[in-house]
Amino acid sequence: MSISIRKVAVLGAGVMGAQIAAHCINARVPVVLFDLPTEGRPNAIAEKAVAGLVKLKPAPFGDAGEAGLIELANYDSDLGKLAGCDLVIEAIAERLDWKRALYEKVAPHLAPHAIFATNTSGLPLAQLSEGFDAELARRFVGVHFFNPPRYMHLAELIALPATEPDILDALETFLTHTLGKGVVHAKDTPNFVGNRVGVFSILSAFHHAARLGLGYDVIDDLTGSKLGRAKSGTFRTADVVGLDTLAHVIATMERGLPDDPFRAHFGTPAVLRALIDKGALGQKTGAGFYRKDGKAILRLDPAKGEYVPAGGKADEIVGRMLKKPAPERFRLLRESSNPQAQFLWSVFRDVWHYIAVHLGDIARSAREIDLAIRFGFGWTEGPFETWQNAGWKQIAGWIAEDIAAGKAMSDTPLPAWVNEIDAAHGPEGSWSASEGRYVRPRELPVYERQIFRASLAGDGGADPRTAGTTVFEDDAIRLWHADGAGRDEVLIASFKTKMNTIGPGVIAGLHKGIELAEANYKGLVIWQPASLSGGPFSAGADLQAMLPAFMAKGPAGIEPAQKALQDVFLRLRYASVPTVAALAGIVLGGGCELAVHCAKRVAHLESYVGLVEIGVGLLPGGGGSTYLARRAAELTPEGGDLLPALKTLFTNVAMANVGTSALESRRYGYLLPDDPVVLNIHELLSAAIETARGLHGAGYRPPLPGRTFAVAGRSAIATIRAQLANLRDGGLITAYDEQLASTIAEVMCGGQVEAGSIADEATLLALERKHFGRLLGNPKTQERIMSLLNGGKPVRN
Template identity: 65%
Template sequence: MSNLVIRKVAVLGAGVMGAQIAAHLVNAKVPVMLFDLADKEGSKNAIVDKALAGLKKLSPAPLGNAAHGAYIEAANYETDLSKLAECDLVIEAIAERMDWKHDLYAKVSPHLAPHAIFVSNTSGLSITELSNGFSDELKKRFCGVHFFNPPRYMHLVELIPTATTDAETLDKLESFATSTLGKGVVRAKDTPNFIANRVGVFSILAVIAEAEKYGLSFDVVDDLTGSKLGRAKSATFRTADVVGLDTMAHVIKTMEDNLKDDPFAAQYTTPAVLKALVEKGALGQKSGAGFYKKEGKEIKVLNPATGEYVTGGAKADELVARILKRPATERFKLLRETDHPQAQFLWAIFRDVFHYIALHLESIADNARDVDFAIRWGFGWNEGPFETWQSAGWKQIADWVSEDIAAGKALSNAPLPAWVSEVGGVHTPAGSYAPAQKSYTPRSSLPVYARQAFPAALVGENAADPKTAGVTVEENDSIRLWHQNDGVLIASFKTKMNTIGPDVLDGLQRAVSIAEKDFSGLVIWQPASLTGGPFSAGADLQAAMPLFMQGGAKAVEPFVKKFQDTAMCLKYAQVPVVAALAGLALGGGVETAIHCAHRVAHLETYMGLVELGVGLVPAGGGLKEAALRASRDGGAYGFSNLTEFVKPWFQNVAMAKVSKSALEAREMGYLTASDTVVFNVHELLHVAKNTAKSLADAGYRPPLAGVAITAAGPSVQATLQSIIANMRDGRFISAYDGELATRVANILAGGGVEAGTVIDEEWLLKLEREHFIDALGKPKTQERIMGMLSTGKPVRN
């Protein structure tokens, strides 16, 4: 397969999805033009300009760095169509109207480059029908690509070919979406609403129908169908509010109009409660009311009987909550047999979905794997529906579903298809079941997937567990040192939130020693990153408490010194040490990473020195590195006054600011311009290991020790003190925050020595320790630490 070279992309349509797709392309450094109609008054690009301005106001933020919105080029259909010839990929993302899309295609298709791939981002319209009127050549380069909202954060992208789409074009698009954009790609058949919306929306319809049958309120249903089932916390009705009730109604209408012969056709009607909300403009979160409504600080829930909003917050019955904690086989037996409306409701919604996916697997997807990944990645379920069925006992569940169908309890009287009784499950080490082939289909062999050492796994595949895979060199309860027979040692933490205590520090020092002797490099990587877990939440305060209780603040100093020594060990290791970052990297997690030779960070990496929030001062070498870099950068530009180089570090630490992406972490200084940002978390380990190998191949040598650091001096500290006063007077920080910030300022300025005084790393590390221990001895710091340990929330005192 030849390379897909994407020099520029055009996105047609500056609505919610189009603008956010453009934003995510820019996140990935893909140049993009965003098109919309020419404004009739003023600037021709006013519509696009307004959409781009709106990107900065959205939460969660579509842009990894808000300033990068400037790289999206505004364009319009009246004056800029000729620019489409510059684009290698054109993504249409206008409203879900077949006639509007066809009108736009007629306008833009003459301007497309002969090689350009043309795709429609639609949530359910027929891709084949959309391609009607295209030349045979353009039909080869056309397909559907369905991003989920919000495009930056939702992992799923559905790729929908027509019968005439070129196979190599599909492979190239899948590789681009997987690696460059960081997505999980599922290939769907060209059927209404494809896979995720087809199954996911049916699941919501089943929930609504069964909730009404069993007399359950929306808030109780959401408590039952959210995290208790391993699904998104927003559950069912909150999710509908977030997506938009008009959008949901549109997807249901697509099913109603196009699936009249479906065994579940009777369910494809907009529920009365949903229809009533849409008709009165209560469209969910975007309109301020839907199934829920916020009044002041209170979240109220709709009472469908009266149409009024009432106090919400009702929870699942404790009996049912306990059942949901049981192993899968026992759990389903209890749900089915327990005479409780909430238990019966849960069995019913599972049964309905099992019934549905069995009947429709062959028509909507190539295999069961694509259905499970579509629902996991598109709707936030921890397990796909086929996985749940298989975990609970394939044959037993099939028998129960069949019994309910025969008894008239199901939402359709169509029997389970014959293939269900012919298999013992749909996922095996050989692949996932494909009814059309009556065989198990293996994973894709596209080269891009060779970059994933641990791809997303399915129940039944018996895939390698990243916590135990490879060859273990050393392991204890806190850290594992291991490798994959490729010359790179990997250190993975095993503590809660990957916090760093004495055993982790010892393990990291051992890792350096072992790597220097037997490996070409060392990578610090956490298996939890594959499922959204942290790189490290910082130093393990709990581990330091026994020391404090026995000997007071001074007794903690050896632990702090060990942390600093470990950071320096990583920095001056004779082999390259690479931090593979994803998720939260806070406090000591940041300090560990910034001492490494290189950092490879997933886009969704959130970094910050947040110690002031628990009443402490960063003391793992983070402020030392900040002062060193300020001295180096100021010197490079010939500045003797280092204020502007120190101030950004100080403000980030004083405000305990955490980056909202790896791109922002780079702007804050926690990542450098040469550090690598990857978009697919499953590629993180691969890239980190190859980075370590490349550094080693280039003859890596650590920095020279004893570097001279120019102290910023008292005048810079005075400037920082004025910032503290302003933040305190503006009530951005408390008085005690100001005291802690003063300590930070003192360290960054060099500890009171005159400006220009040459100091070294040991001097700054000593300052860190002194301020850390002194702050630890203060009652207000102790209140903050105890509050954090007991509640997990910062105390403002």
């Protein structure tokens, strides 16, 4: 790619602009954040915006301590800074006149090669670019981030006829690899693809909820996890997004689509308008479709105009329908007289009708619509995928019948192409209504990093649970390798247990994997297919698998299982080939201990790493406590005081702190400074394989076993215990929390020895086993464990 994006400028320090700047910092891209000047402190607006980011939830920064890395600027004195930026993103308010005035001001200061982008959520790029000279027009593009930019995978790219293909390719590469986005190309139409379809789905829900008299809580239960979508469903999600934001997007459709055959339903629903007029904008104002009253959750009853207790659920019979295979599921929903079933059929039908009518207008193919909805709205299936899985021809016939019967939201017939094809997606590509053929997804070098690129139902994409070449597989683990391009030189271990917990089967499989890797491969990568859909790396050791031994022999019966866990982690550490943990999602307890014992960790930004054993009344007993003791020695100059480094590491364990990102997990000591962080989840496996190959190519040698290190000893234990007593006396921790933390401190400090004494791994691992067994025998620990295993909340006894 001839165009490199090394530095970014963001114009506008509002909600979106500031968060885009924060995400650039997450990606280690220098960024300048511009806004209007003020008297006295010229950059006060941008300063306030960045200060607000630190308090915002969900957190825009991977590490809030890096907020100061955003360079602040204003339009009066700092426009010269634009010359050093390769990408300039305008993100000011959705006013055409304001945007055009800003463009006139900044255009003379842009570098000749710089890409100029607008983050508009729906204004036509053709109008925004009126008056541009040819040179600027070829570098102008729309890039629509979804809110919040750190977490939402979708970024829409919108080109004009004058936009240079190289500009689009460079920006798609940057968004995909550097910022970690799933890029969807959209046509220059109001609300583009994601909001155009997603908001229509919400409008359909409004319409049929009112028609059938269903409560918002019932609809949210129907349209949440039962459909493979966000647990918050439709109306609770609207509260989170902001009702004013939703109304703005609806208004864009109403203004910008005067000839849309569904336009009769584009007005802001009366109930939504009434809430906005009262200042009830959703979660940010404390009330919207829902309101919290103490611990109680209330939902709006539009008929009464007041809030009533929430908690309505889907009828059991409808829940059973939703568990059926797709063809039967939709037949049952359509034929049922149950209002909830009718609601679901009606919404699905109207969305299918809408996307069929508008496919050619808004996107090149069905692929863009399905991925936009999956990436931007959190659906596990796009609407065309669901239609296809339910039986393309049968569903098309039912939609046509409902249109003819006047049941649909528009009387516009389905386009002819619907009856000319058998599926929206196939091995040859996805259907393009505008081109009248199946088209392939875009191919750029950046996608070669994705061993498992986002695939769609029917397109023949590889299943990450079965792809590649299997070397060994049982009920607990799969050992395999990817094919081609040197990827077959590294063995991959993928767990198959619930939440990828580590029990006897996984332990045996890891031993086998290390043995095979040492004999035949350049490294071993531990990667979980579930990470592609937000699943865990590992929730830790399988405590349930330990219970039979405990019940039979008491605490002593646990030691062999615990030692087996320690031994396999040590084998990862001392393997003759590099071992790499590819982290994403939750990495807790034994999962964290596994990771820290590998030669290297490659982590997705959204990796939540921590040693949380104290929550179940235990200490990190798979080598985690020993690792932290050794790490404290590594962080302390020889002969120096170990306590400062030790206290920091101890606090994270004693408080069960979990990093809220890979960057924060690094600060907690669970990732090392040179462990790579990847922003695109689809690149994680490839990055881990390349890391293992790189280590091997550089002549990797494992640490020599038997190395010793200094420990803090009894004086540090006494200091920590005194602080724990103060916390207990202040009511901040329970007496049992104090006992647990004190035990953890004893192991991490090397036991009752003199400060600076020399210890080795074997000694501290034995201490772990000794205290782990004692704690497991305590009824309070058993109470905590049983609460966890029974799906309850952590017990603070």
